[in-house]
Amino acid sequence: MTLTPLLELRDLRKTYRLPRGRVLRAVDGLSLRVLPGETLGLVGESGCGKSTLGRCMLRLADPSSGQILFEGRDITTLPERRLRALRPRMQMVFQDSSAALNPRRRIGDLLAEPLRVHPAPDGRRRPASVIAARLSELMDLVGLPVQALERYPHEFSGGQRQRINIARALALTPRLVVADEPVSALDVSVQAQIVNLFADLRRELGLTYVFIAHDLAVVRQISSRVAVMYLGAIVELGETDGVLHHPAHPYTTALTAAVPRAVVGHPHAPVLRGDAPSPTAPRTGCRFHARCPQAQARCAQEEPALHTLRPGHAVACHFPLPPGP
Amino acid sequence: MPADPPLLAVRDLCVSFPARGRMVPIVEHVSLDLHAGEIVGLVGESGSGKSVTAMALMGLIDSPGVRVTGSALFRGRELVGMPQRQLRRLRGRDIAMIFQDPMTAFTPVYTIGWQIDEQIRAHEKLSRHAARARTVKLLADMGVPDPAHMAQRYPHQLSGGLRQRAMIAMALSCSPALLIADEPTTALDVTVQAQILELLRRLRGTHGASILLITHDMGVVAQTCARTLVLYSGRMAETGPTEAVFDRPGHPYTAALLDAIPPLYGPRPDRLPAIDGIPPQPADRPAGCAFAPRCGHAHETCLPAPPPPVPIGPGQQAACVLPAEGTPLPPRGPMTECTA
Numbered sequence: 001m002t003l004t005p006l007l008e009l010r011d012l013r014k015t016y017r018l019p020r021g022r023v024l025r026a027v028d029g030l031s032l033r034v035l036p037g038e039t040l041g042l043v044g045e046s047g048c049g050k051s052t053l054g055r056c057m058l059r060l061a062d063p064s065s066g067q068i069l070f071e072g073r074d075i076t077t078l079p080e081r082r083l084r085a086l087r088p089r090m091q092m093v094f095q096d097s098s099a100a101l102n103p104r105r106r107i108g109d110l111l112a113e114p115l116r117v118h119p120a121p122d123g124r125r126r127p128a129s130v131i132a133a134r135l136s137e138l139m140d141l142v143g144l145p146v147q148a149l150e151r152y153p154h155e156f157s158g159g160q161r162q163r164i165n166i167a168r169a170l171a172l173t174p175r176l177v178v179a180d181e182p183v184s185a186l187d188v189s190v191q192a193q194i195v196n197l198f199a200d201l202r203r204e205l206g207l208t209y210v211f212i213a214h215d216l217a218v219v220r221q222i223s224s225r226v227a228v229m230y231l232g233a234i235v236e237l238g239e240t241d242g243v244l245h246h247p248a249h250p251y252t253t254a255l256t257a258a259v260p261r262a263v264v265g266h267p268h269a270p271v272l273r274g275d276a277p278s279p280t281a282p283r284t285g286c287r288f289h290a291r292c293p294q295a296q297a298r299c300a301q302e303e304p305a306l307h308t309l310r311p312g313h314a315v316a317c318h319f320p321l322p323p324g325p
Numbered sequence: 326m327p328a329d330p331p332l333l334a335v336r337d338l339c340v341s342f343p344a345r346g347r348m349v350p351i352v353e354h355v356s357l358d359l360h361a362g363e364i365v366g367l368v369g370e371s372g373s374g375k376s377v378t379a380m381a382l383m384g385l386i387d388s389p390g391v392r393v394t395g396s397a398l399f400r401g402r403e404l405v406g407m408p409q410r411q412l413r414r415l416r417g418r419d420i421a422m423i424f425q426d427p428m429t430a431f432t433p434v435y436t437i438g439w440q441i442d443e444q445i446r447a448h449e450k451l452s453r454h455a456a457r458a459r460t461v462k463l464l465a466d467m468g469v470p471d472p473a474h475m476a477q478r479y480p481h482q483l484s485g486g487l488r489q490r491a492m493i494a495m496a497l498s499c500s501p502a503l504l505i506a507d508e509p510t511t512a513l514d515v516t517v518q519a520q521i522l523e524l525l526r527r528l529r530g531t532h533g534a535s536i537l538l539i540t541h542d543m544g545v546v547a548q549t550c551a552r553t554l555v556l557y558s559g560r561m562a563e564t565g566p567t568e569a570v571f572d573r574p575g576h577p578y579t580a581a582l583l584d585a586i587p588p589l590y591g592p593r594p595d596r597l598p599a600i601d602g603i604p605p606q607p608a609d610r611p612a613g614c615a616f617a618p619r620c621g622h623a624h625e626t627c628l629p630a631p632p633p634p635v636p637i638g639p640g641q642q643a644a645c646v647l648p649a650e651g652t653p654l655p656p657r658g659p660m661t662e663c664t665a
Contacts, residue, residue, distance in 0.1 A: 045514035045515070045516065045517075046485075046514055157603045159603060160603075187370035187371055187541065188370065188541070188543070188582060188585050188586055189370065189581065189582060189585050189599060189600035190599075190600075190603060191585070192585040192586075192587070192597035192598070192599035192600070193599040193600075193601070195587065195597055195599075196596045196597055196599055199595075199596065200596075214514065214515070216515075216589055217586065217587040217588065217589040218587055220587065220588075220589055220593065221587035221588075221593060221594075221597060241593075244589065245590065254516055255515060255516060256589070257519075258515040258516045258518065258519040259515055259544065259589055260515075260518070260519070260522065260542065260544030260545045260547065260548040260549075261544050261547065261548070261589065261590075262543040262544045262546075262547050262571065262583060262586050263547055263571070264547045264567050264568040264571050264572070265568065266547070266548070268519075268523065268526075268548065269519065271516070271519045271520050271523050272516040272519070272520075273520075275484045275485075275486050275487070275517060276514075
């Protein structure tokens with residue numbers, strides 16, 4: 001791939017020190033490239049580190065080691081003051097649409113704030129008229145009436161609030177948007193509206209997304225590539241349908257099989273036993289071997305590295321599954 | 326369908342709450358039958374009234390001024406209006422409930438074993454020793470590893486999946502005939518959800534329990550329930566055998582809800598067929614069909630009054646004017662989502 005990645009993570013680690021000498025390895029030596037214009041879906045179960053990873057990507061959490069490159073430039077240790085100049089180009093949308101909006105401020109105020117805090121590309125402050133024009137443009141973009149600017153967050157439904165959060169993330173025309181479970185709190189009928197909105201905005205504005213979600217069907221709908229995380233590491237990465245329909249990692253297989261499909265009479269998949277082990281537990285070998293139905297002796301001793309299986313499909317498994325029919 | 330009388334027969338259940346000087350209907354005219362050994366799904370989006378329905382059946386709504394009308398016969402006994410003292414004897418012993426969040430359903434200050442023992446001893450004269458023996462057996466039945474040791478743990482020391490198994494064990498401790506499960510897997514990861522759904526399906530055989538499963542997830546319904554009742558804005562939109570409801574939905578809401586789910590397999594649509602708008606607030610429900618403002622088929626006959634449920638197939642009813650007007654929805658067909 002000759003394209004310069006918009007975002008690159010190199011051997012990124014984020015560890016938290018807990019009482020009694022325990023160490024939680026939330027992100028555990030992870031490397032990843034996000035290419036301009038793509039939507040990378042990041043899936044995994046709770047506690048796998050996907051949210052921590054999302055926060056590290058934008059330096060909302062500081063990694064313990066490793067490198068973060070944004071637009072080819074190392075931002076791992078960039079001081080906050082200089083990072084601020086980059087913030088307009090990298091934004092985040094959070095799961096809890098109401099927690100992300102100050103309940104005491106009007107929508108217009110909330111959306112104007114980034115435009116007031118950050119200078120325009122010419123280095124000057126934006127005049128009020130420019131901000132006002134941009135606000136109505138944003139409302140239009142996310143499908144809300146301009147009158148909404150005068151109202152408070154509690155006057156909106158969950159789906160509408162998420163539209164407001166998206167509008168705020170887009171206020172400064174970012175290149176990269178990291179969305180952390182942006183539709184998982186929404187009902188199906190509204191969820192579909194917001195998923196469509198994400199797709200429309202990507203087409204209109206040429207955005208690049210990192211889309212974090214636990215719902216595989218939602219991720220499939222929006223993503224060009226998918227990364228499957230387990231206990232702080234990527235275990236499988238590749239083109240969306242390649243990964244979800246022909247998984248090479250036994251964990252991905254179990255994860256896709258466990259999704260309850262809205263199809264009656266679909267055979268019940270064999271169930272993966274047990275829970276994910278604690279991310280604080282010391283481990284050797286493959287991080288999945290204790291639950292893996294295919295585990296062999298080697299898996300308990302030697303950690304498999306993420307390696308390319310076929311073009312556009314990488315897996316971290318000693319015994320990857322053959323592609324299906 | 327079995328011919329003997331249903332275990333639970335709900336007719337015209339209505340629940341209204343007082344707000345701003347008037348009664349606001351939250352649940353309107355819900356009827357359902359649950360037969361012995363059956364799993365029936367109660368599906369709907371947030372605010373559709375599915376949890377309020379369950380709470381009303383359990384006699385657990387005690388807000389001042391609330392009005393519950395209609396009938397709910399459980400083994401021939403009327404639950405609506407039953408005095409609290411009688412209800413208390415029924416709850417836990419004959420009808421049990423499990424909730425979405427086992428962390429708040431257990432008290433954090435006692436071990437889970439203590440809490441299950443307590444429930445058993447509240448309903449049956451048993452020694453502590455005998456109660457604990459049953460607790461340990463129940464936990465083992467629910468697939469809890471090392472049950473004797475787990476019983477001595479506090480709720481926060483268990484994973485979400487184990488806590489949910491412990492709560493199901495507690496619910497089953499007096500072998501209830503009816504288990505009401507309110508979003509039992511919503512807080513769980515998919516791999517753990519699959520384990521719990523498998524457990525619920527198995528319970529019918531091992532513990533003879535009938536289950537009313539409340540969920541927002543059409544996938545969970547498809548995998549678990551023989552029959553389904555779809556609620557929209559506090560009213561029944563559709564009810565019937567799950568397969569018929571999924572393959573030949575009679576109500577445009579059911580069809581739209583199924584269409585809005587992104588497919589995991591098969592062709593990937595460019596855009597999802599979303600349903601525009603949001604459900605109405607209970608106080609602002611339209612006089613006619615509650616779904617009409619979002620419905621692509623809405624026309625003047627939908628507007629004067631809520632359409633009553635009409636039979637559209639064996640055991641299937643839809644509260645929509647289309648079938649009666651001779652323009653029923655086309656079938657979605659089995660397996661619109663094909664395997665890879």
